[in-house]
Amino acid sequence: MEEPPEYGQCRPAPVLRRSVSRYTGYRITGPPGLHHGLPSGHLTLIVCLSGTLDVVAMPDRARPPVSSVSMVAGLHDAPAVISHDGRQYGVQLDLTWQGARTLFGVPAGELVGDVVDLAALLGRRAGELADRLAGAAGWRQRFDVLDHVLAGLADDRRAEPPAEVTRAWRRLAATGGRLPVGELARELGWSRRHLGERFRREVGLSPKTAARVIRFERACRRMRSAARPPLAEVAAECGYFDQAHLAREFRALAGTTATGWLAEFPSVQDQGGGPAPG
Template identity: 35%
Template sequence: MSSRAPRAPSPARSAIRPARCPDGTWETASARAHPRLRPGVIGYRGFRLALPEPRARLEAPIGAVTLMLGFHGSIRITEATGGWVGVGAKGGRSGEHRANGEAARPAGLRTAELSSVLSGMSTTPVLGEHDGHLAGVEVLLTPWAAFSVFGTPLHELSGWKVHPDELGALPSAAVAQLAHELGELPSWRVRFRWLDATLERWLESGPHAARGTVQAWYTLTHSGGAIPVTRIADQVGWSVRHLENRFREQIGLSPKAAARVLRLQRARRLLCAGSTQAETAAACGYYDQAHLSGEFKALTGCTPREFFLARGVRVDPGGPPGTDRLAGEATSLVLRRAPRPGSAHYSKTGGHH
């Protein structure tokens, strides 16, 4: 599926919000997708970094699919289970560090280095790293829209990150070609318009998610993951088993697993807004504060206290703004490697990716 000569959507798109560093070491731009693509395609975030040192970023699971189209540089992605990255604590979980201060990785963790990355819904946090030089565009999609765009069962994405062209549903190198074309265009505005047109065409040509899947997804998201799966199945007129099969194919996780991600996403938002852990646990339907803390560590790799203390640590006053993947959500921490081995801190302000 070539991305050449896409048909342009009709006018009326959102304004682009740019941000640039005076010395030119970074720039970002974000915009909502064209109205005709919403709510399936949520929006775009462009970035170009030329930073003096590497960056590492911890990403918590979210209720969306992310397509990163890279046109300069690559990202190394590693599973971040078990707290080995050392959020909020010197020396990390294992206490072992390399000479450069980087936390030693436990053996057996999956790692991949990719220029473009497709991240489906997952219950596993990941660490993304690059050398400080990176450029591309992130596209944020609802899971059911990603099913239509890529034409492949989304359970193939759950739990890991892949190059989108490896899925095999689109003709060979379609995404790699699109990323190259975006890199050749003169401005973020033109790139976002190109994405609008290309994604519209891919959505039209791909399989459509079942109406019941979309309805069930929004019922689950609007409840913050709190509504019982049996009630959702009743509302859409399906058996629980049929709902589970549809979610696995068109969302990527089972309804219960998706609810875990959405509930913790809501909990992070409430904690970030100033709610106590006890208040948040009660509001989000956890049994108690210990239940919340356990789920938080299982899905994020650290405790609530470690996560939000780390978000208050400033990494680099001159660096790019720490934009979370979802607007209004607390999704990410940026790693700072101190000069002294054994020191690792995270912050939301240290830069993209």
């Protein structure tokens, strides 16, 4: 029997907000199928509370499929495809690109296009985290566990990314991905080539691709908001030429249509879309 979806959501403790933007808990039952994990401006950490997460097609199609209880998806500009048996139950964290260094000790650029088992980054602590989350009584208690465990992992003394790269990302995010890369380079006093090299080394994406993904993420959030605005309105708000332009971007970045993606979670309203690497 199909049950109504269950969600919990909150922001992490203030000390973690430079590294983590949001926690989302989800329990979804329904028919088995495929889910598209869309590109976004966040890395994604997922811990399953039942079963496994089965990524049957990686964002980088040259990489083999993975199946795990807990995993981290790096930034990407192509969809991950996830197979599920109709029961999806777990916790998803939206990580900032800076959070990869702070929590795992590696730059986000090393994870780009990949989905890796959390144990490869945290060792035995990955299993301990999964056990503690599974044993917690509810979403609030699980989010408290995440606050406690991640605060223990966070190390702000790890090598900081170049200040200019941080500033570049903030400018792209603040403008919703609309700032031309040439103008961004001039603001930083760098050439476009130097900006691209330094940015890609740290983040994993080029500034132009990052801007594209940031804009796309904003459009996706508007589409799944409670208001569910028309696609033409979303396109205008998010800086696309028209609805057809947004539709082409959806095909290119998501591997499906906007309406097809929304149908994967018909009851979700601004909840992060459930288990979606990226």
